[in-house]
Amino acid sequence: MKINGILAACSLVSALAACSGSGGSPNTHPTNTTLQQSLEQVRKQSDKQHQNLTDITGVYQSTTIRADGSLKRDPIIAPINNVGSIRTLQIGRTVVDLIPVGADEKQPVIRHVSKNEHLVxxxxxxxxxxxxHTKLEPAGGATGTLFFQGKLTPPDQMPDKGTAVYNGLALYTGKDSVTGNVLAHVEGKSTFNVNFADNTVKGNISAKNREFETAHFNADIKGNLFTSREDAANKIDGLFYGPNAAEMAGIFSGQSGTNHFKGVFGAKK
Structure with a gap:
């Protein structure tokens, strides 16, 4: 498989891999976890200590494939806990500059492709x-990482009344279960209505060029996180960021017609 093919395949596998498997803190040995468990770890940690708005907190899902495109091991899903800039992704000893040299920082979506890496x-x-972020491995194959991170809203700054509308973007990948056609790194828009009194999130995500049908989501707020119920057809899970829950970001997944999709989003008031 050629380099571009490996990177594309890894992006697809990392996006559509089930939200279960091995996970853990970036600086510890992996433990079994899920996306919602990782979010709960983040919430409990922020409850126990005063959350500094310079701390970078979030969740990542990392998947490694072989050169033939087969899954090398179960996906790793774990919290991100670092001190630094939201423009730097740090997982263990791996540090990635999310604004590569020469990138236009004014663009709402930055895409960067080099010999060994692919970043969206x-x-x-x-x-x-x-x-x-997808990179080639020295021994062959590649590792793809789906992530969201930022300056978490401290628990005492979470609104407990009123409503707000959040608008933003989304990035997702999908595969048609009938034809097998793959759509990678599709851009879209996200809109959410948040009721802080009822602790509910309702919203939708739609593809920019209508590659997917509009998907609708519901979630419940608990502290500074929000999660969908286990039996939801379309799921969205994430965290509130910035002072007074100014922004929200997370991971979403579901089905649109015969297309199964997964991705990340970010929206602001």
């Missing part, structure tokens, strides 16, 4: 960032 970044927020 949602760049429309002030307090958070989200996207995909």
């Amino acid at each position: 970044l949602g760049n429309n927020l002030k307090h958070a960032a989200y996207g995909w």
Whole structure:
């Protein structure tokens, strides 16, 4: 498989891999976890200690494939806990500059392709960032990472009344279960209605060029996180970022017609 093919295949596998498997803190040995468990770890940690708005907090899902495109091991899903810039992705000893040299920082979506890497970044927020990073492995194959991170809203700054509308972008990948056709790194828009009194999130995500039908989502707020119910057809899970929940970002997944999709999003008031 050629380099571009490996990178594309890894992006697809990392996006559509099930939200289960091995995970853990970036600086510890992996433990079994899920996306919602990782978010709960983040929430509990922010409850226990005063959250500094310079801390970078989020969740990543990392998937490694072989050169033939087969899955090498179960996806790793774990919290991101670092101190630094939202424009730097740090997972263990791996550090990725999310604004590569020469990139136009004013673009809402940044795309960067080099010999060994492929980056797609949602760049429309002030307090958070989200996207995909895929890199070739020295021994062959590639590792793809789906992520969102930012400056988490401290628990005492979460609104407990009123409503707000959040508008933003989304990046997702999908595969048609009937034809097998793949759509990679599709851009879209996201809109959410948040009721802080009822602790509910309702919204939708739609593809920019109508590659997918509009998908609708519901989630419940708990502290500074929001999660969909386990039996939801379309799921959205994430965190609030910035002062007074100024922004929100997370991971979404579901089905649109015969297309199964997964991606990341970021929106602001």
